[in-house]
Every structure is written in structure tokens, then in C-alpha cells.
Amino acid sequence: MVQLSTTVTPAKEQAEKYAASVFETIKKRNPGEEEFHQAVEEFLASVIPALAEQPEYEKQGILERLTEPERLITFRIPWTDDQGKVHVNRGFRVQFNSAIGPYKGGLRFHPSVSGSIIKFLGFEQIFKNSLTGLPIGGGKGGADFDPKGKSDAEVMRFCQSFMTELSKHIGPDTDVPAGDIGVGGREIGYLFGQYKRLQNRFDAGTLTGKGLTYGGSLTRTEATGYGLVYFTREMLAAKNETFQNKKVVVSGSGNVAIYAMEKAQELGATVIACSDSNGYIHDPNGIDIPAVKQLKEVERKRIKEYLQTHPDADYVENGNVFELPCQVALPCATQNEINAEKAQLLIDQGVLAVAEGANMPSTLEAIDLFHQNGVLFGPAKAANAGGVAVSALEMAQNGTRLSWSFEQVDAELDRIMTTIYQNSSEAATRYGHEGNLVVGSNIAGFLKVADTMLLHGII
Ligand code: NDP
Numbered sequence: 208m209v210q211l212s213t214t215v216t217p218a219k220e221q222a223e224k225y226a227a228s229v230f231e232t233i234k235k236r237n238p239g240e241e242e243f244h245q246a247v248e249e250f251l252a253s254v255i256p257a258l259a260e261q262p263e264y265e266k267q268g269i270l271e272r273l274t275e276p277e278r279l280i281t282f283r284i285p286w287t288d289d290q291g292k293v294h295v296n297r298g299f300r301v302q303f304n305s306a307i308g309p310y311k312g313g314l315r316f317h318p319s320v321s322g323s324i325i326k327f328l329g330f331e332q333i334f335k336n337s338l339t340g341l342p343i344g345g346g347k348g349g350a351d352f353d354p355k356g357k358s359d360a361e362v363m364r365f366c367q368s369f370m371t372e373l374s375k376h377i378g379p380d381t382d383v384p385a386g387d388i389g390v391g392g393r394e395i396g397y398l399f400g401q402y403k404r405l406q407n408r409f410d411a412g413t414l415t416g417k418g419l420t421y422g423g424s425l426t427r428t429e430a431t432g433y434g435l436v437y438f439t440r441e442m443l444a445a446k447n448e449t450f451q452n453k454k455v456v457v458s459g460s461g462n463v464a465i466y467a468m469e470k471a472q473e474l475g476a477t478v479i480a481c482s483d484s485n486g487y488i489h490d491p492n493g494i495d496i497p498a499v500k501q502l503k504e505v506e507r508k509r510i511k512e513y514l515q516t517h518p519d520a521d522y523v524e525n526g527n528v529f530e531l532p533c534q535v536a537l538p539c540a541t542q543n544e545i546n547a548e549k550a551q552l553l554i555d556q557g558v559l560a561v562a563e564g565a566n567m568p569s570t571l572e573a574i575d576l577f578h579q580n581g582v583l584f585g586p587a588k589a590a591n592a593g594g595v596a597v598s599a600l601e602m603a604q605n606g607t608r609l610s611w612s613f614e615q616v617d618a619e620l621d622r623i624m625t626t627i628y629q630n631s632s633e634a635a636t637r638y639g640h641e642g643n644l645v646v647g648s649n650i651a652g653f654l655k656v657a658d659t660m661l662l663h664g665i666i
Pocket of ligand 1: 317389460461463464483485541592
């Protein structure tokens, strides 16, 4: 397992033994689930200083209980394409931990979705949600369905079949799904429509990321990307730096990437590149965000089509967007997109800060390299918590039947992201790892959940 420091005390030695033995059990019990192992390994290595201070966590089996989902549901999703052919996909919902509130976390529709991916996402969600300071537990779900190239009618039939089973397991006080990769406003609309029809109730608080006409919150669409930039602004400020005149590179061109680019440009940066799974565009004068929105949100086209309206930009098929020199890198596509080699290239070309909009986009080796080379590093569970934070604000608005203004939600998002930065930074210092936001965010997220689990008894 990853080692964080060499100072050894008997309590720390015992904590390390405890974490290592839990990790061994996890690997045995969940063979082949590499993404899940990776997320747990990073977490366990980080919380050792907190375990060393509180032996009760080991006695009460807190790590064993935290790493085993309360419930994992898998189900069949049959649906019919436009030619009348029947297809079957696999659906998942992991209800990981409900110590501090109802399960909350997005749904991912992507062909790579597996039990391992849903479990790593659900596990991280526990601590992310805790960091927001809002009363939400951790969950995640999805299906190995690829919405790309499907008609609206096919996506609708798929969503209806998916929700027919999922509806048995969710509700405003039980489990509240939202969007993630491949699940945006269109999919949430179809999912909510089917849920409402099955329940014969308008339970707005059962899904977040809804449209504004049926209980959605202003700023939810922008929240993860804007929140990422607010968090990165705080990281930079700690080193007396700002976004002003910085070159920024973003991976992905979906929901998180678009609004991270928009806010970074608003704060004075030049975003020179973004990507999709086929390649990247490079526009040294600054990416034209409305053009990317039109391509991706309205026309659902590939990013290379940007060249049709911006012939001076470059497109690199299958390229690594992080090969471009930049001061700030914001990975906003998917897990493990930055390995050690890409991290080293970013470092060699003078990157100042890397903040994760995607979930677990950096490998453990890449994170070590960033830390060893003094790169400011913002881990996903802190840096991209803005989406779920505003989802919880959407639930609050649904509960009171009120709608808050864009400015009100945006100000609250900014406050939450700034507080997450401060709490993570303070926890890192308090536990002997000043500047290490991986340690800080894991410990800050963990303590609230673990202490609440102690209060609830053995469940
Ligand atoms: P979208 O589906 O809107 O966009 C995803 C983007 O990433 C697309 O450009 C997509 O390209 C690219 N991408 C996805 N998978 C891969 C892959 N395997 N290889 C290369 N590129 C890929 O998703 P979001 O923007 O919502 O999510 C992006 C990331 O942010 C995910 O890691 C998600 O978990 C995380 N996140 C999202 C939140 C939200 O509120 N939406 C909240 C917190 C985290 P292509 O179209 O070619 O597939």
C-alpha cells in the first residue's frame, strides 16, 4: 500500500497494520475490481494519521464497514431499438453509506460501466458528500449503455426500462440519483417522467439535475465546472497566484469541462484546448465556449467539428491534450486519464496546478509525482464536489417548494467550495501533511462519517 511518511509511532504502526489488513480483505473479496481497489488504497493511506489518534475506529470495525456497501443492486434492462430489435444492458445502483443522509450520487451511462467502476465512484461519493457539509450519504449507479449514436426515442425507451427497476429502490428520503457521464438534462427528464408515472406522485426530490420547469435548480448545470474553478482559485491564492493570464488545458468537452472552461475564462485565463474521446482541439486564442456548447449540448457532435467554424484551430486525432504546455490542467473526462508519463510531461512543461473535475482522473503514481514536484494538486472528492452540493441545494428547494435565484445558488456554491478547500487544507496541516489536499480531504470527509457511524451503533 502507498506509504505517506516515515515517522513511526506505535499508534501509527498499529493504524498501518489495520489499514493494510482491511485492504488485503478487500482485494480478496472483490477480485478484479481494479478501480475500486485504487480508490480504497488512496483513501486508506490518507486516513492513517486519523486512525492512529482514535483506536475506537479499529475496535468498532469502521474501515471494514465503510468499505462494504450497505447494498449493491444489479438488474437487467431490456429495451427495443428503432428497428424493433431487443437489447439487454446491465444496470447498477450501489447504496454505499447512509450515515449522514440519504444515499446521493449520479448515474453513468457508458459502455465501460461495471461493478468496479460504480463501486469506486460510490465509495468516493461518501467522503465528497460529507465534505460539502450537507446531509447526504454516498451512492452511485448507471448502466453499460452507450447513448452515443442512439435516437432520442431509443434513449427514452432505455431510460424508461432502467427506471422501472430503479424506482423500487429510490425516493426523496432514501436515495436521490443525479447525472454523470452520458446522463444529462435529456436523460434526467425521461427518468423523472417514468418515475412520476410509476409512483403516481410528483416527488421532485427523488432526482436532481432536473429541468427548471419541473423542480430543477438554477446553477446545477454549471455547478461542477464552476465549483472546480472556485476550488482551484483557492489553491492558487494560497500561493499568491490567480487565474489571470494563465494558460489552461481541459480534457473532455461535456458538462463539467464546458462550465470549467467558462468560469476559468471569466476569471481571466485563456483555455487553449479541450477534447473528447476521439481527439483534442487547440485554439491558442482561447476556446470559443458558446461554439463548444452549440456542438456538444445542442447538436451532440464530435469536438473536431469545431474546425468547421474555427478553421484556424488545430485538431489532433487520438492526441493527449495534456501534451500542450499550460500552467493549469483540469482533467474533466474520466478515470485514469493522467498516468505517470502524462504527469511527468505536465511537470516538465511547468504546470503549476492540477485540479480534478473528473472522478479519479489521476493514477496513484501521477498524484505522487505531482506532490514530489511541488505541483498544487486538487483531488476530485474535494475539487468536483460542487455538483453534488448544488444537487443538495436543489433538494432543499424541492422540500420547501421554493426556487432560488442564479446569484443566490452561485454564491452558496462559491462559499461551499471555499469552505471545502479550507477544511481540507486545515486537516492536512493538523495531521502532519501540510499542503497535501489528498490527505486533508480524505480525513476531513472521513471523520464526520466515521464519528456518526459510532453514534449509530453496529449497523
Ligand atoms: P459528460 O458525459 O457530459 O462528458 C464526458 C466527457 O468526457 C465527454 O467529452 C467524453 O467524450 C469524455 N469521456 C468520457 N469517457 C471517456 C473516455 N473513456 N475516454 C476519453 N474521454 C472520455 O460527463 P460529465 O462532464 O458529467 O462528467 C465528466 C467527469 O466528471 C466524470 O468523471 C464524472 O464522474 C465527473 N463528475 C461529474 C459531475 C457532474 O455533475 N456531471 C459531478 C462530479 C464529477 P465522448 O463524448 O467522446 O465520450
